[in-house]
Amino acid sequence: MSDTPSADAPGRFSYDGLDRILHEKARLGVLVSLAARARGLLFGELKELCSLTDGNLSRHLDVLAEASLITIHKGYEGRRPQTRITLTAEGKRRFLDYLAELERVVHDARACADEDADAEPGWAAG
Amino acid sequence: MSDTPSADAPGRFSYDGLDRILHEKARLGVLVSLAARARGLLFGELKELCSLTDGNLSRHLDVLAEASLITIHKGYEGRRPQTRITLTAEGKRRFLDYLAELERVVHDARACADEDADAEPGWAAG
Numbered sequence: 001m002s003d004t005p006s007a008d009a010p011g012r013f014s015y016d017g018l019d020r021i022l023h024e025k026a027r028l029g030v031l032v033s034l035a036a037r038a039r040g041l042l043f044g045e046l047k048e049l050c051s052l053t054d055g056n057l058s059r060h061l062d063v064l065a066e067a068s069l070i071t072i073h074k075g076y077e078g079r080r081p082q083t084r085i086t087l088t089a090e091g092k093r094r095f096l097d098y099l100a101e102l103e104r105v106v107h108d109a110r111a112c113a114d115e116d117a118d119a120e121p122g123w124a125a126g
Numbered sequence: 127m128s129d130t131p132s133a134d135a136p137g138r139f140s141y142d143g144l145d146r147i148l149h150e151k152a153r154l155g156v157l158v159s160l161a162a163r164a165r166g167l168l169f170g171e172l173k174e175l176c177s178l179t180d181g182n183l184s185r186h187l188d189v190l191a192e193a194s195l196i197t198i199h200k201g202y203e204g205r206r207p208q209t210r211i212t213l214t215a216e217g218k219r220r221f222l223d224y225l226a227e228l229e230r231v232v233h234d235a236r237a238c239a240d241e242d243a244d245a246e247p248g249w250a251a252g
Contacts, residue, residue, distance in 0.1 A: 013155040014177035025149055029139040032231060036238035051140035099235050105158060106232055109225050112162035 013108070017101030021067050022094065026052055027060045031087070031095050034070065040086030061085060069094060139234070143227030147193050148220065152178055153186045157213070157221050160196065166212030187211060195220060 006012070022031060029050040034041060041049070047057050064070045069091030073084040087095070132138070148157060155176040160167060167175070173183050190196045195217030199210045213221070 008171075008175065010174045011177040013159045013175045015151055015155050016177075018151045018154070020151065023149070023151060025141055025144045025146065028144070028231065029141050032235045032238060033139045035235060045134075048136045049134065049139045051137040051142075095235075099232065102228065102235075103232055105154065106225065106229055109158045109161060109221075109228075112158060 015101060015105060017097060018105070019094065019098055021063060021069070022098040024060070024063075026050060026056065027064060030057075030060060030064065030085075031069070031091070034085065034087045035092070035095060038086075040073070040084045043083040043085065046085060064091070141227060141231060143223060144231070145220065145224055147189060147195070148224040150186070150189075152176060152182065153190060156183075156186060156190065156211075157195070157217070160211065160213045161218070161221060164212075166199070166210045169209040169211065172211060190217070 022028060029052075030046060033046055033049045043057065046052075047054065050057065052060070061070065061072060065072050068088055071086050071088055073086070075082055075084065148154060156172060159172055159175045169183065172178075173180065176183065178186070187196065187198060191198050194214055197212050197214055199212065201208055201210065
């Protein structure tokens with residue numbers, strides 16, 4: 001496939017790079033939250049940043065850990081149990097790949113939205 | 127909420143504007159495909175552009191039509207039945223809203239990815 005496939009090439013809008021594990025809205029928020037934080041975030045911080053319930057966040061973290069995108073560290077701060085979540089190297093790599101595909105979607109969509117809707121070469125009926 | 131919420135504001139990464147109806151990968155491809163085409167696309171054209179099976183495309187089109195984002199026109203080209211799909215005005219509006227949120231995700235993620243991971247003010251343990 002060339003770098004600039006024509007607008008009507010088969011599969012032009014299939015966006016195979018939008019990996020469903022990363023594309024899901026809540027998990028996407030978790031990944032963006034973690035992306036720049038080498039030391040990771042605590043469970044409670046993530047929960048607040050992403051506006052998720054305990055149960056929902058746990059479920060999504062399990063999916064991400066199962067896919068080796070994050071690591072869940074269970075430890076203690078003094079006597080209090082503490083859960084810290086960090087992005088793995090694999091997670092960072094796959095997040096950047098996903099991000100590149102997302103930028104392609106935005107670019108395609110903006111190109112379409114800005115186009116004159118009357119100027120439609122090649123889309124004859126039938 | 128201000129236009130530039132601080133990086134640790136509650137809900138900062140909840141991305142509520144990522145409407146699940148539009149965010150689903152296959153439906154997103156369908157919407158991008160339709161966005162600049164006032165006359166719409168034929169079922170077969172969409173199927174090819176998005177690399178979907180008949181059944182999958184039908185199912186996703188039903189979801190989008192149910193949400194009033196597209197119109198499905200069933201007609202004839204000569205004697206051959208022909209299905210043409212167009213974006214509604216409401217669909218175009220909601221797609222542009224969704225796109226604005228998607229751009230926010232990309233912007234946040236790029237800001238994170240470019241940040242020096244060692245410079246993390248305010249994310250102390252505990």
